[in-house]
Amino acid sequence: MSIIELLVKEEGEMQLGELATKLNLPKSGVHRLLGALIAQGWVEQDAQTSAYRLTMRLTILGQSLYNSTGIPDICQPLLDSLARETQEFVRLAVIDAHALVWVADAQGARGGLMYQPRLTTNTVPLHATASGKSWLAKLPRTQVHELIAQNGGFGEPGQFGPNAVHSFDALFEELERTRERGFGTAFSEAEPGVTAVAAAFRSGTSGPPVGTISVAGPTIRMGEMRVAELSRLVIRCAQDLSAIWPIRRRQRFVRQPTSSAA
Template structure:
């Protein structure tokens, strides 16, 4: 039984690695990342190819995932009905604020992007990647989520997400220490929303609130509005906060009981 469990663990780790990288990878690099000898790594990859999870290029002998994982994830989400339930809510907010609206879900101790709606006109869009990692201490969604937990838990999550690292995520305006994080979490709690002004990206401001499932009271994600600083001055914050709160309540009322965290855009 121990051998079977180890094989499953290694296979899942390989799938997660290939999903994060989303590119062709050499077997030696995969083995190094998984801390495996080349022999065991080759067996894991061969099994994934045999089962249709991965494929190997005949010319370079490199590996990457097939679309099997993505397709299964999409089927699961559609089975839950979540995309169809949340998209109209995001579209409504985007139509009112005329900016980018995005939804995250809590997934494996962090946040991951799930859905978005673009309300800005063509040529004026702020359109970041939905596959990028979420720096909890440098994003509005991260601050909103961290503020919903105890300071001790928030600090632990933020440190794991890169807070305090010399090459950590965020701009020069981002929080860089626990001493800066704690007061910011208190300000977030007091005003009711997470706020970043050019902390995650230059020239970008974002506001976010948490989404709480009405079935069990658990924070399941966040909803945010983001756009250029020139289009979102401070006098618009209250109106955007109102839109986010109303949307959060709607999202919480339709959120399914089953978890959706395992089938979102990976934030790693």
């Protein structure tokens, strides 16, 4: 799995020596593992360069899993509707183990200044995003400490926007404000010049948090009144998502065949 994750992260071909170095494993062991992955159809080796790369098998299985979640046919219409209403960029993130991961989006802007994320990772920076803060605000402090550590801390200098917090004291102050408002905000935090509003949603009306819905756009058109307006729409969408979650269970229920009359 470490080999597969590394090949995904590098987004291209890698030589045996490079793989072994980055994984801190002996070449002989990595070579044997690559041979097993090739035999199973997960990896292929270029005949000319001898470099290794992933086959399309992982993509196909990932797409099948994504479709089975119900996100494309059940959640996407809600995202599209929110994007049309706000005319901004909308994103859905779900909690996956100890991380928050973006899984779907919708672009509502149709012209002029249009926001497209420059973040290249699907994992949400918890301390620097409206989505991350809206989730963390619902958790005890001890768990917040653990999640920040598991997700790389507060990042390297210059990695995020100028207003991103760099300490737990500042983060907990922001989480308290998020808790009181009922939604998270980020002003030039994950990315310079971008403002975002987000709300967490639950599994049902009383279940645990399972994800977040956010709206983001250029700060130049995100004044106080605009943020207040977007927060109401985001909270409403979060309530709609809570009402349909868990979507996998609903998908299985809908697909059950009905017995015919004798």
